[in-house]
Amino acid sequence: MYIDLAKVDEKGIVIDDVVSFGEEFIKKTPIQKLDNVKIKGRAYYSITNEIVFDCDVEGVMVLLDAMDLEPVNYPFSFEISEVLSENASEINKNELKTLDIMDILWQNIVLEVPISFRANPDKKYEMSGEGWELVDEERKKLDPRLAPLLELLEKEGKE
Numbered sequence: 001m002y003i004d005l006a007k008v009d010e011k012g013i014v015i016d017d018v019v020s021f022g023e024e025f026i027k028k029t030p031i032q033k034l035d036n037v038k039i040k041g042r043a044y045y046s047i048t049n050e051i052v053f054d055c056d057v058e059g060v061m062v063l064l065d066a067m068d069l070e071p072v073n074y075p076f077s078f079e080i081s082e083v084l085s086e087n088a089s090e091i092n093k094n095e096l097k098t099l100d101i102m103d104i105l106w107q108n109i110v111l112e113v114p115i116s117f118r119a120n121p122d123k124k125y126e127m128s129g130e131g132w133e134l135v136d137e138e139r140k141k142l143d144p145r146l147a148p149l150l151e152l153l154e155k156e157g158k159e
Contacts, residue, residue, distance in 0.1 A: 001100065001105075002099065002101075003015070003053075003101060005051065005097040008043055008045055008051065012042040012043055012052075013043055015039055015041050015042055016040050018039070020037065021034040021109075031061050031063060032064060034109070036059060036060070037057060037058070038059060039056075039057055040056050041056055042054060042055070050084060051083070053080065053081070053082040053104065056080075057076075057078055057079070057105065057109070058078075062074070063114070065118055065119050066117055067123075070119070078112060
């Protein structure tokens with residue numbers, strides 16, 4: 001999504017668009033799909049001749065549930081307020097004086113991705129199966145092969 005800086009003035013230009021992020025963006029993230037992200041805001045020049053990009057962003061990203069790895073819709077909504085100087089490197093590289101705001105959007109969306117996400121935290125999961133069992137602190141069992149070692153440690157502690 002490009003902004004033509006020649007059309008930007010003190011009043012700015014209104015941005016009201018829907019964008020999607022392809023595989024090149026999401027391939028190294030926990031995001032499985034990211035389509036129909038709504039951007040509403042404006043870009044304008046400030047008094048100090050800097051480009052200001054203010055907008056509201058909302059959408060739904062598809063993540064994997066932390067427990068069962070099922071795809072889950074995760075809604076997000078946030079505001080962006082970026083100040084870019086006229087001499088910013090991404091603007092100077094471009095002789096046509098346009099600004100690609102996809103990178104700014106992407107950097108802010110990545111910040112919204114949760115470290116771990118469960119669609120239904122109250123859902124009960126199977127805690128054992130064939131040849132395995134989930135053991136927590138309350139139900140910790142001592143491996144019988146380590147019993148002699150525990151006895152030695154207890155004896156050391158008493159001396």
